[in-house]
Amino acid sequence: MRAIEFTEYGPPDVLRVAETPEPHAGPGQIRIAAKASGLSPGETALRGGRFREFVPVTFPYRTGFDAAGVVDELGEGVDGVSLGDEVFGLVTMTDRAANADFVVLAAWAPKPAVWSWEEAGGAAGNVETSTRVLDLLNVRAGHTVLIQGAAGGVGTVAVQLAAARGARVIGTASEGNHEFLRSLGAEPTTYGPGLGDRVRALAPNGVDAVFDCAGGALPELIAIAGDPARVVTIADFTAAQHGVHMSHSAPADETGAAVGAGADPLAVHGLATAVGLADEGRLRIPVAATFPLAEVAAAHELSESRHARGKIVLVN
Incomplete structure (x- = not known):
């Protein structure tokens, strides 16, 4: 079968x-004949070696974290799903190794009928990441949350999931994306110098949490939140210097230190929530572009390029 891989860090x-070789489903797993799979900014950081202190890589490294397709193999102990199901x-x-013809899934949910294969292929990673960070920030009804970089793949999903929790969402993006953010349920503002003043104009009583999907502005985001503990980033490698938690889901050993130190548990419960919201x-899942x-x-x-509005998806 075909699979995307790299054998050295680089461009x-x-x-x-x-x-x-084709993979096969182990206990508690399923295999799908993939229709589409996602590409996340974290994958580009892995390929470029920028994540090497968080995620040690063994070459050849096969890329891809989420995918959608038709179930064609069930592992031992799996129930609630059948051959031929769309997930x-x-x-x-x-x-x-999700960017491949056949993909073994460890967590899955039924593909919502309203989603195309491209949308479903790019959904799970952004849903998991958004759910994980919103849970860490304890975002709930009545809160005001600022999402920095709200027009990207994770940001677009985070806006909708936060709004579904009953939170008020302020999202940063370039002006050309403001109407798009409004359609997702966010109040838009531009990023860059003066962000604190613009957020205060929208939310004079302050914000309860900041979800940073873009990186590069932690001091200002901390000032807006009033406490580094109320900021979580998925994109800024200087987080520790500012007392901010950088959330990632790299594998960890029993001590949490040797492999993927500081990893957060995957928020796979978000997949079922996403299905319910999609059906409603x-x-x-905004798709920025698709590529074979x-x-x-x-x-x-x-x-x-950081100019993609939504998720980039690879199609089989």
């Missing part, structure tokens, strides 16, 4: 489509 052109979900953090018409597997380098280049 997008280190990626290749390799012929690899979306997540691979294990140690195995990855309250959650969509053979054009994975171009997909990584678009991701690193």
Whole structure:
């Protein structure tokens, strides 16, 4: 089968489509014939070596964390799903390899009928990340949350999930994306100098939490939140210097230190919540662009441009 991999850190052109043996579902797992899979900014950081202190990589490294497709193999002990079912979900953090023809999922949920394959293929990773961080920040009804970088893949989902919890959402994006953010349920403002003043104009009583999807502005975000404990980032590698938690889901050993130190448990419960919201018409997965597997380098280049509105998806 085809799978995307790289054998050294470097620019997008280190990626290749390799012929690899088909994986098989282990206990508690399922295998899908994949229709689409997601590309996250974290994958570009892994490929470029920027995550090496958080996520040690063994080469060849096969990319991809989430995918959607048709179930074609059931592992031992699996129930509640049948061969031929349409699902979306997540691979294990140690195995990855979702950008492939056949994908073993460790967590999954039924594909909502209202989602295309492209939307479903790019959904699970952003749903899990958004749920994980909103849980860490304890975002709930009556809260006001600021989402920095709200027009990206994670940001667009986080806006909708926070709004579904009953929170008021302020989202930062370039002006060209403001109407788009309003359609998702956020009150938009621009990022950059003066953000604190703009947020105070919208929320004179302050915000309860800040979810940073973009990086590069932690001092100002801390000032807006009033406490670094009320800020969580998924994008700023200077987080520890500012007393801010950087949430990632790299695998950890029993001590939590040797592999993927500081990893947070996966919020897989968010998948079922996402299905319910999608069926109610309250959650969509904006897709920025789709690429065939053979054009994975171009997909990584678009991701690193930071101009993608929504999720970048690879299609089989």
